[in-house]
Amino acid sequence: MYRFLLSPRWIGLAIFVVVMFVTCFRLGQWQYDRYHERQDANEVTRGNYTAQPIPVEDALADGWSSDLAWRTVTATGTFDPQHEVTVRFAHRDSRTGVEVVTPLRLDTGETVLVQRGWSKADNSGGASEEIIPPPAGQVTVSGWLQPDSTADGDATTPRDGEVRAIDSESWDDLLGAEPMPGFIAMTAPEQDGLEMAKKPDLSSGPSFFYxxxxxxxxxxALFGYFWFARTEVRERRQAAAVTTA
Known part of the structure; x- marks a missing residue:
């Protein structure tokens, strides 16, 4: 009764089902692994952004590492408004705007990029004329360390006071020296006219449901194969019963 499963048509169907099963199962494993990676990253982020702040010089003493993202840091120095740059097309909550990035010259002689906040702007990507300048004199800011963008040089090299993404390595020519890796998403002190950095997204993402x-x-795929096979067997039995009758 089941010899029909050895026919070319059913062998072809079986091969197709096996390929579909293996492919879908491996994609499911990949998405499940991504879910766990997101969970692990969230734990690191949660610990970093709720930790007591430390000086940015101490945090970056050994250079940048992935576990430094969202680390709470402080920095003391003087803002360099002459080299301030805006990040174009920085949408926030469906609103168009720009992010304002100002170098901070530290007391140690080093420079760190500080994303001072977000300002509403038109959809042309240009900077708003209403952006207030940074505080003058020595200041102490606090915020979260953020990694450099992996976008190409055209998007991260400051030109005419604008960029599309922040990569500290692309600021060498503008500043005349290499700044510290990454940048600080400033959370304090607050500034009129600028919205501070938003808290990290600690949701699990869609990978688990995928x-x-x-x-x-x-x-x-497996259920379909056995269902069609069972249906074929039932039809063959019915045909055989009619024939013998």
Whole structure:
């Protein structure tokens, strides 16, 4: 009764089902692994941004590492408004605007980039004329360390006071020296006309639900094969019963 499963048509269907099952199952595993990676990253982020602030010089003493993202730091120095740059097309909550990045010359002689905040601007990507200048004189700011962008040089090299993304390594020519890696998303002190950095997104993301979907498709492929096979057997039995009758 089941010899039909050895026919070319059913062998082809079986191969197709196996390929579908393996593909969907592996995609489900990949999404599940991404879910766990997101959970682990969230734990690091949660610990960093709620930790007691430390001087940025201490945090970056050994250079940048991925576990420094969202580390709470402080920096004391003098803002350099002559080299202030805006990040174009920085949308926030569906609003168009720019992010304001100002170098901070530290007392140690080093320079760190500080994203002072976000300002509403038109959709042309140009900077708003209403952006207030940074505080004059020595200041102490606090905020969260952020990694450099991985965008290409065209997007991260300051030109005419604008960039599309922040990469400290692309600021050498503008500043005349290499700044510290990454940048500080400033949270204090508050400044009129600028919205401070937003807290990190610690949601689990969609990967867990995507993994369930792929596992479901894998199971559906197997279920479909056996359902069609059972239907074929039932039809053959009915045909045989009619013939013998």
């Amino acid at each position: 993994s369930i979907q792929w596992y479901f498709f894998a199971g559906l």
